[in-house]
Amino acid sequence: MKKFYGNRNRNRNHNRNVALILIGVGIFLLANNHWGFFTVLALVLIFVGINKLRSASPRKGYVLIGIGAVILMGGNISLLIAVILISLGFFYIRSKQLHRNESYVKKSLIESIKWGKEPWILRNSSIWNVIGELQIDLTYAIPEQRETTLVLQGVIADVDIIVPEDMGVSVVSSVVFGESDVGPNKESGILNKTIWQSANYETADNQVKLMISYIIADIDIKIV
Known part of the structure; x- marks a missing residue:
């Protein structure tokens, strides 16, 4: 031991x-x-x-x-x-701080991720890319535990996330250039930071923490 x-x-x-x-x-x-x-x-x-x-x-x-x-x-x-080295360095720090146990970690230059067309396992994950397209639908997600943390970081990205209304969600989003549409909050321009938590987060059976950070990005998180 x-x-x-x-x-x-x-x-x-x-x-x-x-x-x-x-x-x-x-x-x-x-x-x-x-x-x-x-x-x-x-x-x-x-x-x-x-x-x-x-x-x-x-x-x-x-x-x-x-x-x-x-x-x-x-x-x-x-x-x-x-820019790439600094972004990757902060990704290492954040992913290790949040994911103490075994989790999914992926680093790539160009990435297209589409999760949610069929049932899939939701686990603690950290994803970094230089250019990325991420489409994540949590409607069909099967969580491994009550609270799951997703770390999404990189340089340029188009991020679309769908969250069912019965799932509690907490979002911390940072974008240097671009637009963030998170729940009822919408920010565009330069140096955008959004911190938002759904009203049912503490009482929901399943909770998801989204930690998002990009240099240039269009982030859209919808509650359905």
Whole structure:
């Protein structure tokens, strides 16, 4: 038993060290990144796109933000790598803090996840990607335990989650650029953070905690 806990503690320390190294390298690359014409142009496009999101032209807003992001990342490889490393580092830290026991952890560059067309097992999960499309329908989910935590993190994503009204849900969502539509709350623009919990969360037979964090994202969480 002592050997088991010793190995587990060593694994946690190793993962924490990896996370700190990734974040440190990412910050170093950001500090040494030089801003040029294309960087400024990309930031202007992103800024205009954010303003479009707040107006009656959200589609144009996403297009401008996407173009700005491509220019920003394409012309600044070190910036792209820095953002990815920092995001991945924080993912390691958060997933290990929340998932002390065995859980589903997946990391990928490009990912398309569709859960819910048929009954599926809902367990503690952490998912990270550079570009992701996530469609999660909890209507047919079969929880392994009363409270389940889902950690969704990355750089760019389109996230759609359906939650049945009899399931308690708690959401902490952070998006640097984009839109978050969580229950009755809707935020768009820059630096959006939403904290929301359904009224039946404490009394529900099944509870789901959603921890969502992306640089650019469109997040839609519907209660049905």
